[in-house]
Amino acid sequence: MSDxxxxxYVIVAIFLILGVLLPVATVSFVGPLLRPKxxxxxxxxxxxxxxxxxxxxxxxxNVKYYIFALMFVIFDVETLFLYPWAVAYKExxxxxxxxxxIFISLLxxxxxxxxxxxxxxxx
Amino acid sequence: xxxxxxxxxSWGTTLWFIIAxxxxxxxxxxxxxxxxxxxxxxxxxxxxxxxxNRVGPLGLLQTVADVAKLLLKEDVRPQxxxxxxxxxxxxxxxxxxxxVLAVMPFSESIQFADLGIGLLYYIALSGITVLGVIxxxxxxxxxxxxxxxxxxxxxxxxxxxxxxxxxxxIVLLTGSMNLEDIVKAQQDVWNIVPQFIxxxxxxxxxxxxxxxxPFDLPEAESELVGxxxxxxxxxxxxxxxxxxxxxxFGMGALITILFLGGWLPIxxxxxxxxxxxxxxxxxxxxxFLQFWIRATMPRLRVDQLMSFAWKVLLPVALFNILLTAVVVSYQNGMF
Numbered sequence: 001m002s003d004x005x006x007x008x009y010v011i012v013a014i015f016l017i018l019g020v021l022l023p024v025a026t027v028s029f030v031g032p033l034l035r036p037k038x039x040x041x042x043x044x045x046x047x048x049x050x051x052x053x054x055x056x057x058x059x060x061x062n063v064k065y066y067i068f069a070l071m072f073v074i075f076d077v078e079t080l081f082l083y084p085w086a087v088a089y090k091e092x093x094x095x096x097x098x099x100x101x102i103f104i105s106l107l108x109x110x111x112x113x114x115x116x117x118x119x120x121x122x123x
Numbered sequence: 124x125x126x127x128x129x130x131x132x133s134w135g136t137t138l139w140f141i142i143a144x145x146x147x148x149x150x151x152x153x154x155x156x157x158x159x160x161x162x163x164x165x166x167x168x169x170x171x172x173x174x175x176n177r178v179g180p181l182g183l184l185q186t187v188a189d190v191a192k193l194l195l196k197e198d199v200r201p202q203x204x205x206x207x208x209x210x211x212x213x214x215x216x217x218x219x220x221x222x223v224l225a226v227m228p229f230s231e232s233i234q235f236a237d238l239g240i241g242l243l244y245y246i247a248l249s250g251i252t253v254l255g256v257i258x259x260x261x262x263x264x265x266x267x268x269x270x271x272x273x274x275x276x277x278x279x280x281x282x283x284x285x286x287x288x289x290x291x292x293i294v295l296l297t298g299s300m301n302l303e304d305i306v307k308a309q310q311d312v313w314n315i316v317p318q319f320i321x322x323x324x325x326x327x328x329x330x331x332x333x334x335x336x337p338f339d340l341p342e343a344e345s346e347l348v349g350x351x352x353x354x355x356x357x358x359x360x361x362x363x364x365x366x367x368x369x370x371x372f373g374m375g376a377l378i379t380i381l382f383l384g385g386w387l388p389i390x391x392x393x394x395x396x397x398x399x400x401x402x403x404x405x406x407x408x409x410x411f412l413q414f415w416i417r418a419t420m421p422r423l424r425v426d427q428l429m430s431f432a433w434k435v436l437l438p439v440a441l442f443n444i445l446l447t448a449v450v451v452s453y454q455n456g457m458f
Contacts, residue, residue, distance in 0.1 A: 004128050004129060010140060022217065026362075034194055035357060046354070056203075068277050089298065122425060
């Protein structure tokens with residue numbers, strides 16, 4: 001049993017390493033042998049449809065993105081709780097259903113609140 | 124593969140796993156090459172054009188020529204870019220797209236890792252791609268790519284919520300997150316029938332996760348030039364494109380496994396046809412659907428896109444979970 005377990009994660013590790021290796025090998029090792037390298041100042045300027053860029057692009061941006069990121073964290077963590085519940089559901093019986101209805105309704109209240117506060121509008 | 128998995132881990136078995144993984148990588152790269160070719164061909168036919176037909180017979184070598192050209196292009200890195208992150212971003216985008224394939228059972232005999240948490244593994248790793256996108260947008264130090272990167276990130280995280288919720292119904296029905304168990308549980312009826320709401324939510328959210336029409340705003344070439352990869356050229360750019368199509372391969376395989384019965388035949392009397400053929404047929408159907416949608420649908424507006432995820436898909440996915448839970452308890456005689 002533990003052999004299968006180890007083997008499975010060996011495979012996962014191989015896939016991860018292979019996934020990193022392909023871009024690294026092609027971009028850093030095979031690429032330089034094939035492609036030209038003639039950097040000039042003009043070539044390395046930031047592209048802005050021909051205009052000379054004004055200022056930096058590392059600026060503070062719209063707070064809206066953070067609110068969506070927060071909403072994502074809340075609902076994604078909720079789903080993490082839903083998965084073990086779903087796996088064990090058939091053994092747990094009616095109690096689990098009632099529990100989860102309460103849990104989901106709390107989150108629906110949160111969603112309605114965000115909705116009423118017009119957080120979900122994008123303008 | 125199954126007998127290999129049972130053996131004690133050693134360098135010998137590891138070598139076999141490496142060979143198998145490299146073979147799968149070759150298959151995936153072949154798929155990407157011809158998915159791009161057929162995408163252009165199919166959309167061409169739908170628009171009464173011929174599509175690529177110059178490079179090689181019937182244009183079959185078109186993508187090969189494109190990749191070779193990208194490999195020969197100079198690797199331009201803007202002077203003001205963040206060097207380390209600029210290099211890291213394509214790897215962050217590509218590696219998880221390939222690593223998720225480790226848990227896919229393609230048929231009864233062709234499968235790699237048989238994780239008990241296969242579904243969770245897919246969801247967890249596919250989330251990393253967002254990091255690649257946002258890193259690329261930020262590191263380029265370009266206004267277009269910053270806007271494109273943040274928009275992509277907002278879109279991808281918004282649609283990830285309904286995506287992961289829509290499969291809870293399947294876990295409820297199966298009682299397992301192992302992808303092989305999920306396929307075997309579909310012996311009588313494919314999940315697309317009892318989980319139709321989940322399927323509808325999943326397929327829409329998957330479209331947004333893949334950044335494909337009608338949710339291809341991150342690429343919005345008419346307004347953002349190219350989105351988060353404006354400053355990328357040569358093979359770094361190719362890595363983003365590759366990641367997109369490898370991710371499409373993963374999503375197609377996942378939809379086939381979760382909803383379309385994986386390698387199971389359409390009717391038990393047809394099981395003399397090998398499982399992998401059924402898998403490829405169902406998988407190709409999904410890939411064709413992608414091209415069809417791209418040729419048909421216009422792009423959504425950004426505000427419609429965000430409110431659709433939160434105001435329509437999320438409540439529907441939650442409703443689906445509750446409905447499935449009630450039905451499952453009723454079937455098990457809990458009421």
